[in-house]
Amino acid sequence: MADINIVEKELEHGGHHDDHGHDDHDHHGDKYQSSFVDRYIFSQDHKTIAKQFLITGMLWAIIGAGMSIIFRLQLGFPDANMAWLQPLLGGWIKIDPTTGLGEIDPDFYYALVTMHGTILVFFVLTAGLSGTFSNLLIPLQIGARDMASPMMNMLSYWFFFLAGAILFISLFLNTGPFSGGWTGYPPLSALPQASDGSKAGATLWLLSLVFFVVSVLLGGINYITTILNMRTKGMNMFRMPLTIWAFLVTAILGLLSFPVLASGFFMLTFDRVLGTSFFLNEIFVAGEALTTRVGGSAILYQHLFWFLGHPEVYIIILPAMGLVSEVLSVSARKPIFGYKAMVFSILAIGVLSFLVWAHHMYMSGMNPFIANIFVLFTLIIAVPSAVKVFNWIATIWGGNLRINSASLFSIGFVSMFISGGLTGIFLGNAAIDIQQHDTYFVVAHFHIVMGVAAFFGMFAGIYHWFPRMYGRFMNETLGRIHFWGTMIGAYAIFGPMHYLGMAGVPRRYYRFDKFQAFSEFTGMNEFITIAAILTFAVQILFVINFFYSMYKGRKQTEMNPWGATTLEWTAPVDAGHGNWDGDIPHVHRWPYDMGRHGREFIPQTEPLAEGEIDGGH
């Protein structure tokens, strides 16, 4: 391709100085990566750390999704004999000694639901998504040799690993893992007497998540520092691809909100271990009045939790938005529509995300007057979100759309974000939330908008940047089957849940037959469970494709297979630590010069022609 020549020319003629203090680069390793352990385990290369995050995230995704299959079996077929699961789940399957029929223990059901939420929200969609792509793309797209602190970056991964290991161990506790919901509301989570899952399981859950917070903070500080300080020459803020903007705001959100979660978790740990009562007041549990545990407020924890919890959903969705913006633009061979509007939307969402947390708490017993403010800000968020959606659609308009797995998942992302975002307008309105709070409507809403949509963004990113990671392509046929299976499957799972919610069926019910009003959807619940199993099977196809392609996939022969303008495709296919063999390329234009001047695309490294005005303004 002609463009590669331009890149090479740029590299030759630049005569640039390396501003970042790195000396010569042998791209197959450096003094920090001389041994196997340094190179593949305690690696400080951001690309390797990205892969570590990704593969760990995928393992957790399989575990977390597998858990959802088990509890979906319970919800879809509550009266079926589950004895066949005993070899896998052991004592959690209660066998009736007279009939020999097995059923899932309610404690275990709630533990599964809790673990599913924790794993997917934190380990998969925070670490697995933001951790992977921030690490992979920030240095490569802004033109840096690595993160500001590769050491901290490595620690970030290993704290994440430690958090995962602790949570994994808690799965095998005698009293079971934590079962108080992924939000861990006290007093249930604070009182070991109240539930088996609130015994050692809750302590390990808290410990695990505190380490996770450390991981996020180490990563976040690094991402922000790197983006602000280590951009290559010419890469001003408005020449950064939207991915980088998204990662920047994500990291800022994480840095500002995760410490608050940590403070809540510390207080909860103190309540559990040291006998304090930050969140406890006037409790009588297990036949005993806790006379010394008064004066706290259970609602205080909810404020602390959701002060993280709401930014957290944007920590999850913003990187996906960034990835999708990039993939859509490159696939449509067209600039992203309204680059600046996209940037300001990201910033607006970032700011507003700190002002809406109590919309999770309309019915929590907090003063109803406060809800006025949170309704206002919550519905205002719909505006920047709508702008983003319209801009994505406008990006496709007039394009020359190359449809592959990555762009299909991007289109799927937009569809999911619309469907899930619109139901947020219902839930953000406190009066509607009276009825819809904690029903399946909420489950449908957040699974579509931040679960499935974020996964779609992640898949788009993986298919698109797989060559950048492994120098090979993923299999396209399997990728497209994966897309259609997931698209149809996800809607088949979560679409019907809206109707459950509109009928008022509460979430987190082990079975529905105790209530007349909630028990009339057995057919729908079976349908959802079957859809979930099939969709899960399709994901296995992705995992096979991923690992197969890593070793046997079609080799990447051109440096810039998608015809992208951004810097990550100017580094050699087998780039080692340090990314570029020679000097770091300089940037002369915004990242979306596609279709300009009748050329298919103009890389960021190409200097502006005489009198040419940089795009995006």
Added chain:
Amino acid sequence: MGFTIGALCVILLAVFIVQIGKARELASIVRNDPAEQDEINKFHAGLGMIFMVTFLVACVVSFIYYIPTTLGWGPNIAASAHGPEVDYLFNLTLFFTAIVFVLTHIALFWFTWKYKGKQGKIGLYWAHNETLEMVWMIIPSVVMTFLVVGGLQAWNNIMLDLPENAVSVTLPEEDGQYIEIEATGSQFLWFLRYPGRDGKIGTKYFTQINSSNKVGQTWTDEKNMDDFMTNEIVLPVGKPVRVRITARDVLHNFYIRDMRVKTDAVPGMPTYFNFTPTVTTDSMRRRLSQEPEWQVADKNFDTKQRWELFEYELACAELCGNGHYSMRNLVKIVTEEEYLDWLDKQEGGELAEVVIDSTTGQVEYTYVPGSVKSQYFSKIHNTDKDPLEGKTADLEKLVENKLRVNVYMTKMTDMRNNAELGSADYTNAEEAMNKLKPIQKTARITTDVKLSTEALAKAKAIADAVNVTPVVPVTVPVPDSTVQDTTK
């Protein structure tokens, strides 16, 4: 065995699909046809169009199919005064979002089809358009303004606190009066407390909780005397209710689906929800009897149709532990008369003895043990734990306590019929009733008193005729076997 075979099948299928993928990839490399991507674009953009049409049609069809259970449509109508506001707002939002949903999906997939990639074509360099961007920023802003204003109006109406001078009574007759009940969430059942005839819920504190005092009523508070616990919520239709929601151990959530009522129960912090039921259980059943989905035999009772067994249900909607899914109590909305009847049955029990002091006018009454649901009378009264000892006979308290007077009058009538009522007793009774008259609140009791006045006039005549000598104090034995029950 079945497990193994299943796993093998899945593995085989996966291998099969992977082989197809591999073969297609190889074929593509061998063919080396640059137009191949165009074919792929066309195929998948086409699939996208098919998906979009199918998806939108499925949304509409499934919505129509589920109308019978969807809020605000069909039989799932709100059965409380504020409920229709919630349902209206839901449907208003549905209207706006449905338009956006359909239009954006059509645009998304139609553009994908229209602008599918073709070899040699170059994408349009169209980076932004300020007018267009302003338009699609302003339109959502305007719609959001509508929804925020409408939503906040509804929310503040619904959440409006009671006026400061509002009083809780047995049966509200005028503005500013309401029924107060209390629901206490506990793992894994609701404790429901009624205020009794004083209309006031007594205080409670968690240290008082024990096996016989489930919510921890404090017995020094006289308002607790007539509070009683029930297994179901029974409320009169059309009367404002305030539920005091509390929790004993962990968070719970007081949720009545049909009433559009939901609020967390928080240990150590009472929360409140005010609502007015508007549809009785009976009229809801009659309404459901018109719906085909409800005209089928019930799963559990073949002889009855589903609508005949309809009940409003109280559920828990905040994860509270492994029994969270089973915290169910019935909510029965009844007419005023039925409500008062039910109240009588709840607290009335059976009267064992009434003692009237002719000089002081004090009346002492005793119930058959176990027949009174008031926690105080069944558990505390006449035990050494009773801090209110002696106060129970106070006539002023009796006057406040309409139920007891009501029972008393009934017994008087009985005694009149049996000619057991002396003239001194009559005088005392009349005095008591004169005190009662100004505070009669309910039509029912007023009627009773009228009847009783006539009856007592007769009683006086009878008493005169038989010339009963007054006894001080007069012990009026209650007729028939109940007297013996006191000795048990």
